[in-house]
Amino acid sequence: MKRPYIICHMVTSLDGKIIGDYLKVERAAYFTEEYEKIHGWYGSKAWMCGRVTMEEHFTFGHKLDLAQENIEMIPRIDYVVNKDAKTYAIAVDPSGKLGWTENSIAPWNEDRTEDHIVEVLTEQVSDAYLAHLKKIGISYIFGGKERLNFSLVVEKLKKLFTIDKLMLEGGGFLNGSFLNEGLIDELSLVLVPIADTASNSVTLFETSSYLNKRQPVNFYLKDIEKLDDGGLWLKYVTKHD
Ligand SMILES: NC(=O)c1ccc[n+]([C@@H]2O[C@H](COP(=O)([O-])OP(=O)(O)OC[C@H]3O[C@@H](n4cnc5c(N)ncnc54)[C@H](OP(=O)(O)O)[C@@H]3O)[C@@H](O)[C@H]2O)c1
16 A cells, blocks of 8 residues: 555544543543553554644644744755654644644653654645744645645655554544545544533534535444443444455
């Protein structure tokens, strides 16, 4: 395969929500811990999240001050700082909004490692943002002129960073984009036995307004494991063996 094997790994409520008050209920903590353990179990060298998720959990909305004069034009060519990192965090940030101040994400539990950051950009990004990424040593790749082509993105991840297995870890709009391009091979779902009941929160797969809705996508059950306290770990694949 010219691209990595792609596993979408997520936690949802019984009503398919990936965020919401159900995650604040005391018993939900056990399921998010299981989610992290399963991440470690897959032994993948790379995980990917969308800009909204990265902002919420890692850059905490930090805004960069990039108002400098005389920034030279930087060619829209992929920039690889570390092709031999043990693990990678891939940030889908089409127009360069994430306020990174370091080039790696420190481990936040025993199932996570120090991950070298790779930004996925479109050519619309500013020269000032590219100069900032270069300055702090973040790798970046281009996935399209104005829109991202994820088939191209994942081929580049394999070619430039030897990523053979990729954990796609949300949120719903990024997952939906991958599903839309037929790029999900496996779904690893930690099902929390709580119904969130919100009618306007993000679900497992969402379709951005600029994408055409695809036909329903079939999944086939590969494995099922009972977790404690009534939870399930479901593994589905999109192709029969
Ligand atoms: N339950 C779980 O397992 C789990 C896992 C991960 C995240 N989450 C939660 O999910 C929530 C965020 O989900 P979300 O769906 O709103 O956001 P998201 O998928 O994290 O990020 C969406 C953003 O990524 C970029 N993007 C995604 N698809 C794109 C495409 N096809 N082309 C170009 N850019 C694309 C866009 O960035 P721009 O807006 O900059 O253009 C888009 O707004 C957070 O609250 C997070 O905590 C839950």
